[in-house]
Amino acid sequence: DADVTQTPRNRITKTGKRIMLECSQTKGHDRMYWYRQDPGLGLRLIYYSFDVKDINKGEISDGYSVSRQAQAKFSLSLESAIPNQTALYFCATSAPRLAGSADTQYFGPGTRLTVL
Amino acid sequence: SQQGEEDPQALSIQEGENATMNCSYKTSINNLQWYRQNSGRGLVHLILIRSNEREKHSGRLRVTLDTSKKSSSLLITASRAADTASYFCATRPTGGGNKLTFGTGTQLKVEL
Numbered sequence: 001d002a003d004v005t006q007t008p009r010n011r012i013t014k015t016g017k018r019i020m021l022e023c024s025q026t027k028g029h030d031r032m033y034w035y036r037q038d039p040g041l042g043l044r045l046i047y048y049s050f051d052v053k054d055i056n057k058g059e060i061s062d063g064y065s066v067s068r069q070a071q072a073k074f075s076l077s078l079e080s081a082i083p084n085q086t087a088l089y090f091c092a093t094s095a096p097r098l099a100g101s102a103d104t105q106y107f108g109p110g111t112r113l114t115v116l
Numbered sequence: 117s118q119q120g121e122e123d124p125q126a127l128s129i130q131e132g133e134n135a136t137m138n139c140s141y142k143t144s145i146n147n148l149q150w151y152r153q154n155s156g157r158g159l160v161h162l163i164l165i166r167s168n169e170r171e172k173h174s175g176r177l178r179v180t181l182d183t184s185k186k187s188s189s190l191l192i193t194a195s196r197a198a199d200t201a202s203y204f205c206a207t208r209p210t211g212g213g214n215k216l217t218f219g220t221g222t223q224l225k226v227e228l
Contacts, residue, residue, distance in 0.1 A: 004158075035218075040220060041220060042120075042204060042218045042219055042220040042221055043159070043204070043218040044218075045215060045216075045217075048215065058215070088156070090158055090159070092158075092159075103146075103147060103149065103164070103208050103216065104149070104161045104164065105159075105161065105206075105216060106161070107158030107159045107160070108158050109157060109158050110156065110157065110158055112156070
């Protein structure tokens with residue numbers, strides 16, 4: 001969905017490096033999420049934010065931090081990357097208060113991160 | 117831990133056949149959703165069924181929900197090669213805010 005963009009799309013880094021993944025949306029949604037996807041494990045929630053002042057840990061937040069700079073921007077940081085953080089990372093948005101949208105989440109194209 | 121588990125993990129069918137995927141979950145839910153993911157791409161929402169609904173249709177998609185068995189099925193009729201993708205169920209637990217819990221997915225391959 002072009003309304004949710006992620007940068008970079010691909011990143012290769014080394015163990016111990018700090019990495020930031022960025023997500024921007026033009027949908028006007030107030031809720032944003034970060035997930036990671038590993039083969040055979042589906043998507044797991046890392047952090048989520050229901051508005052600019054609201055940040056919540058998800059299922060697997062250890063080793064990650066986030067920043068909600070504005071309603072439209074939600075960044076995920078790996079302070080000191082390790083190889084088992086190699087995965088596909090997705091940002092998503094939702095706006096349950098919008099008529100007809102219910103809980104539908106809209107996903108970005110993903111960032112493929114490799115930690116060597 | 118995963119809330120939803122899809123079955124089968126992989127499914128290969130011929131074009132024109134129907135494809136059925138199943139999802140089981142563990143806790144009471146507000147709604148259940150199905151998403152599609154083309155290889156390496158973001159997920160796309162397909163259909164949502166609420167806990168008080170038993171069946172829902174959208175084009176070639178038919179979803180059923182059995183809350184007593186905590187299970188759902190997704191049927192794709194008259195499949196096409198373009199339906200080749202991974203399909204995920206996602207549940208919104210009752211009282212769980214707006215968090216969705218995704219299953220592990222079914223990889224569908226539709227061959228010509």
